[in-house]
Amino acid sequence: MVVLASIATLLALAASATARVCTNLTIPVNISARQGIFTLPPFTSNLDASRFALNLTKQGSNFTDSILTGYQTVTGTYNISAQYCRPSADSHPAVVQYLTHGIGFDKTYWDLSYQDYTYSYASVALAAGYATLAIDRFGVGGSYSPLADPLNTVQAPAEVSATYEISKMLRAGSLPGVEHAFNKVLHVGHSFGSLQTYLLTALHPEISDGIVLTGFSMNGSWTGQTLAGWDLHLARLNQPFRFGNASAASVLNAVRPLISSYGGVSDIASLAYRLLEAAGIDIPSHDIWEEFATTEVANILTTLNSSTAASPGQDLPSLYLTWSDLTTNQFAFLYPGFYDLSFGLLAEATKQPVTAGEIITLGNGAPPTSAFAGPVLVLTGNEDTIYCGGDCLATGGAGGSVPENSVKGAFPSTSGFETYIQLNTGHGINFHYNSSGAYQVIQDWFAKEGLGSTGS
The missing domain is CATH 3.40.50.1820 (Alpha/Beta hydrolase fold, catalytic domain)
Structure with a gap:
């Protein structure tokens, strides 16, 4: 019991x-x-x-x-x-x-x-x-x-x-x-x-x-x-701003002003909606959420939308690996309907790699x-x-x-x-x-x- x-x-x-x-x-x-x-x-x-x-x-x-x-x-x-x-x-x-x-x-x-x-x-x-x-x-x-x-x-x-x-x-x-x-x-x-x-x-x-x-x-x-x-996936490619090198950090610094110009929206789905709205594209918000939050794109956008200053990641060797995105995270670790989806997104954004060894x-x-x-x-x-x-x-x-x-x-x-x-x-x-x-x-x-x- x-x-x-x-x-x-x-x-x-x-x-x-x-x-x-x-x-x-x-x-x-x-x-x-x-x-x-x-x-x-x-x-x-x-x-x-x-x-x-x-x-x-x-x-x-x-x-x-x-x-x-x-x-x-x-x-x-x-x-x-x-x-x-x-x-x-x-x-x-x-x-x-x-x-x-x-x-x-x-x-x-x-x-x-x-x-x-x-x-x-x-x-x-x-x-x-x-x-x-x-x-x-x-x-x-x-x-x-x-x-x-x-x-x-x-x-x-x-x-x-x-x-x-x-x-x-x-x-x-x-x-x-x-x-x-x-x-x-x-x-x-x-x-x-x-x-x-x-x-x-x-x-x-x-x-x-x-x-x-x-x-x-x-x-x-x-x-x-x-x-x-x-x-x-290779961890350095899946979450390049956490596990990659200085090149990934440089990309982040270059893109950050674009993100901040749209108000630094904290939620990645809302961010995507605003970007598409500015471009005159009308797509249902649910579809936007599915395209971004449940795919590997979320791993990149979460870091892009971070309020912290960009810095070089850990520069992990290529034999550090990780799963691909929230869907694979759910398959292995989370029982659908019985976890807070926002918490699941946080778990994906903060996941740690595993070595080949x-x-x-x-x-x-x-x-x-x-x-x-x-x-x-x-x-x-x-x-x-x-x-x-x-x-x-x-x-x-x-x-x-x-x-x-x-x-x-x-x-x-x-x-x-x-x-x-x-x-x-x-x-x-x-x-x-x-x-x-x-x-x-x-x-x-x-x-x-x-x-x-x-x-x-």
Whole structure:
């Protein structure tokens, strides 16, 4: 059954939104990971990204093995960007939740400011008395490093290594900017972040006191469908003003005066309507919205219409990839009719790329079982297309939900295993209307398992 937040919880959440204290951190981390060495031809266009997806999804072939040339131990010190939050200035919680986002997002997935933090997981956890540490996964967002090869450095094992090292810092009280030892460290992941959380506890079962795997199962049947549905593009071409180079920024600066001459309209559909109206062209506003907002053009116009000054983007290498537009975003992450469309547009405008190395190593190296002995919760949206094929309540085998069938057996030593299926919710749980119910389920489950915010 859906667990709804009580009035007391909602009041606490409202207070938390104003009293909470959050700090942005840069954490130097020594990464060490055994990884594959792969060889790919250069990507110069979106057609190359499409060819890459075709090769990965080809029936009866193993493209990953065909481009694997050996193995290496990747080492180095890299900066990991994080946001540390506590309920108030005078609070020092004994328990911290370590939050790992999935593909296409960054640390803000857990603390979305949209509609005054209505969709913020962190706010709910803070209201329950926990501290939170949300990280940009290695290679993503503020944790991007031009020294990290997107094929052979930014892979799943290196990212797990970073999480392991930071988790040790939390326990030891040596995290730069926090320097407060926590009695318990809990790990909450989403999607690829959940897969990394699973791998973390399989390699280091003692590192966590309890884990929550959201947007997750261990059924990879729909991986090919997901890759095909993304319609992969080079990130630098799909959102050139965020991920491209100085040339893209120069184009933006040249076009900006034209945009401002029409009043700097904030909504891209309204902007298009005004431009067409000025040209004497009469087209229904709904048609204009469909032509712009639901196509890749929206990724460019959103930046063109930004009020901030243009600056060179990240100049990402071509092996940083992303899905094409809002329609592919919806197919993979959003359940139609149960998310705020304006929020979906924001999610598209702020999406983060994925490396070719991450895609190739999505499930590589993950053992079939974990020796983790603590409690495990799997929480997935019922309409999740990536891990459940759009129906997480479908039964098979011994019966029960898809996540329960596929994940429960992977934790033979767990002290307690539960699944929770959130109805009317797609893969990107945090963007759906009823996400607050899911957030509260997690806090209640932690408390039930003796992992409350007091750390007792």
